Amino acid sequence: MSILSFRDVSLRYPPRPGSRAAGNDRLVLDGINLQVASNELVAIIGRSGSGKTSLLNLAAGFIAPTSGTIAVDGVPIPGPGADRAVVFQDDALYPWLDARDNVAFPLKLKGMPRATRQARAQQLLELVGLGDAGDHHVWELSGGMRQRVGIARALAAEPRFLLLDEPLGALDALTRTRMQEFLLRIQARSGAGAVLITHSIDEALILASRVLVLSPHPGRLTAEIEAGFSAEILAGAATEKVKASPLFKRLHDGLTSLIHSLPNEEAAA
Amino acid sequence: MTLFTELRPLSRLAEADAAEDARNEAPAGVRPATEAAATARPVPIAVISTLTIAAIIGLWSLASARGVVSPVFLPSPRQVVIAGYNLIVTGFVDATLFEHVGASLYRIFGALIASVLIGIPAGLAIGTSRLGRGILDPIVEFLRPLPPLAYLPLVIIWVGIGEASKITVIALAMLPSIILSTSAGVRSVSREHVNAARSLGAGPRQILAQVVLPSSVPSILTGIRIALGAGWTTLVAAELVAATSGIGFMIQSAAQFLVTDIVIAGIIVIALIAILLEFLARLLERRLVPWASHR
Ligand SMILES: Nc1ncnc2c1ncn2[C@@H]1O[C@H](COP(=O)(O)OP(=O)(O)OP(=O)(O)O)[C@@H](O)[C@H]1O
Numbered sequence: 001m002s003i004l005s006f007r008d009v010s011l012r013y014p015p016r017p018g019s020r021a022a023g024n025d026r027l028v029l030d031g032i033n034l035q036v037a038s039n040e041l042v043a044i045i046g047r048s049g050s051g052k053t054s055l056l057n058l059a060a061g062f063i064a065p066t067s068g069t070i071a072v073d074g075v076p077i078p079g080p081g082a083d084r085a086v087v088f089q090d091d092a093l094y095p096w097l098d099a100r101d102n103v104a105f106p107l108k109l110k111g112m113p114r115a116t117r118q119a120r121a122q123q124l125l126e127l128v129g130l131g132d133a134g135d136h137h138v139w140e141l142s143g144g145m146r147q148r149v150g151i152a153r154a155l156a157a158e159p160r161f162l163l164l165d166e167p168l169g170a171l172d173a174l175t176r177t178r179m180q181e182f183l184l185r186i187q188a189r190s191g192a193g194a195v196l197i198t199h200s201i202d203e204a205l206i207l208a209s210r211v212l213v214l215s216p217h218p219g220r221l222t223a224e225i226e227a228g229f230s231a232e233i234l235a236g237a238a239t240e241k242v243k244a245s246p247l248f249k250r251l252h253d254g255l256t257s258l259i260h261s262l263p264n265e266e267a268a269a
Numbered sequence: 270m271t272l273f274t275e276l277r278p279l280s281r282l283a284e285a286d287a288a289e290d291a292r293n294e295a296p297a298g299v300r301p302a303t304e305a306a307a308t309a310r311p312v313p314i315a316v317i318s319t320l321t322i323a324a325i326i327g328l329w330s331l332a333s334a335r336g337v338v339s340p341v342f343l344p345s346p347r348q349v350v351i352a353g354y355n356l357i358v359t360g361f362v363d364a365t366l367f368e369h370v371g372a373s374l375y376r377i378f379g380a381l382i383a384s385v386l387i388g389i390p391a392g393l394a395i396g397t398s399r400l401g402r403g404i405l406d407p408i409v410e411f412l413r414p415l416p417p418l419a420y421l422p423l424v425i426i427w428v429g430i431g432e433a434s435k436i437t438v439i440a441l442a443m444l445p446s447i448i449l450s451t452s453a454g455v456r457s458v459s460r461e462h463v464n465a466a467r468s469l470g471a472g473p474r475q476i477l478a479q480v481v482l483p484s485s486v487p488s489i490l491t492g493i494r495i496a497l498g499a500g501w502t503t504l505v506a507a508e509l510v511a512a513t514s515g516i517g518f519m520i521q522s523a524a525q526f527l528v529t530d531i532v533i534a535g536i537i538v539i540a541l542i543a544i545l546l547e548f549l550a551r552l553l554e555r556r557l558v559p560w561a562s563h564r
């Protein structure tokens with residue numbers, strides 16, 4: 001098992017070009033300490049602009065922290081790598097490749113021969129319920145299908161951690177609910193840890209074993225909730241039943257009022 | 270005063286409502302228009318264009334039939350058609366029309382291959398590296414605004430009067446648009462596409478080959494289409510000046526003997542080939558990058 005860890009991480013973006021005022025560079029994340037094991041799904045919720053994407057970009061290695069360290073198993077990450085595969089909000093699939101070749105993309109990078117990687121990609125497509133869609137252009141797929149291709153592509157890299165930036169944000173409510181259960185099972189089967197960014201408290205509670213709240217200006221992890229609902233659902237409980245339980249409601253209400261009590265972006269701007 | 274300021278947003282709301290109402294009524298308002306369209310359908314642009322061409326040819330035959338203009342200056346359309354037929358069958362200045370066209374196409378495609386082989390790597394260098402940009406930008410910016418015929422004499426001095434000089438000049442005329450479209454394509458590659466590749470394990474070279482290059486193909490193809498147009502005009506002009514075959518040379522020779530019907534037939538052939546090249550380039554774009562319109 002691996003551990004992805006943030007230690008005293010802070011992130012400061014340079015000042016907006018044009019604003020001359022001294023000290024105007026923006027501290028977006030401050031004192032972030034976080035550990036994610038490669039067998040759990042941790043959800044991070046917070047208001048728009050609280051720094052969720054920034055935090056995920058740090059974990060992915062797309063940007064470097066201003067201070068502090070991000071490490072996997074104690075080894076500071078050198079930059080982006082296939083051990084931390086990202087699923088983007090707007091899928092970021094390659095339109096010049098069909099669905100199967102998109103999934104096979106990480107395998108191609110590893111130099112796997114074409115026939116082998118196509119077969120493996122087909123398996124992954126079947127895993128995400130898209131066994132028939134391999135030959136489709138990505139623009140022929142619906143939003144939910146594209147997200148599943150994106151997840152299959154990330155899984156093909158055999159990452160130790162999946163970094164999911166609001167992967168279900170663009171889906172309609174019904175598709176989203178289905179995709180949540182799907183995501184839960186996939187993550188459990190893949191043996192990869194996951195960091196899930198979401199706006200939805202429901203989603204966080206259903207999917208995550210731990211829910212972290214990121215408060216804005218600067219972004220700090222202010223609350224942590226242990227949620228056992230994902231284990232119940234994986235064990236066979238109906239999602240609707242779980243959502244109807246008093247404990248779920250209490251946690252939901254608690255998180256809702258907590259988030260509403262936090263300053264929002266407009267107030268701070 | 271306070272009443273007035275309070276009323277303003279209200280009145281604006283009323284305006285918005287009125288606009289909304291107007292929009293809601295639009296379908297009803299549209300109906301008479303569609304009815305009108307059913308009776309008096311607007312004339313398709315293609316029809317108007319065809320009529321224009323027919324009118325020009327009509328005026329042209331009228332002018333030459335009435336003897337308004339001397340046939341030396343303006344032969345009749347019939348004469349031009351006959352000249353075209355003769356060009357195909359017997360030819361002019363030692364070659365048939367197809368041989369002249371073939372010579373020209375050989376040059377333009379030779380130049381296209383050369384400029385693609387040089388232009389795409391150069392464009393990648395400009396788009397991906399500061400060093401490449403620093404070195405190549407001034408060269409491209411120097412070359413781009415130059416009329417190719419301005420450096421044709423120099424190229425002839427350097428590489429001789431043969432095919433090489435013409436291909437070189439045309440390639441130089443094509444290069445800037447290929448280089449610039451490649452670097453524009455590289456610079457417009459989506460950040461997320463690159464980041465996705467990095468997080469899936471791609472190194473810098475793999476990102477270039479697997480992400481940056483494919484995502485630049487639509488832009489590169491557009492550059493090639495523009496380059497073909499620029500190359501074709503340059504080619505004909507270069508052949509007017511220095512060649513012993515080719516469609517431009519054919520026109521130039523015919524003009525020297527005042528064989529105006531061949532000149533006009535040649536001009537029409539040049540235009541038709543230009544249109545054909547454009548068409549082929551667009552076909553290629555649709556075939557190779559059907560995804561370009563779905564990004
Ligand atoms: N590349 C950047 N350069 C400068 N500032 C940035 C950059 N990216 C984000 N920011 C700023 O950092 C803050 C946090 O942005 P971030 O995208 O991480 O928020 P978020 O929580 O993901 O928001 P959302 O829920 O809307 O996606 C915002 O104020 C944003 O303007």
Ligand SMILES: [Mg+2]
Nearest residue numbers: 052053054165
């Ligand atoms: Mg975000």
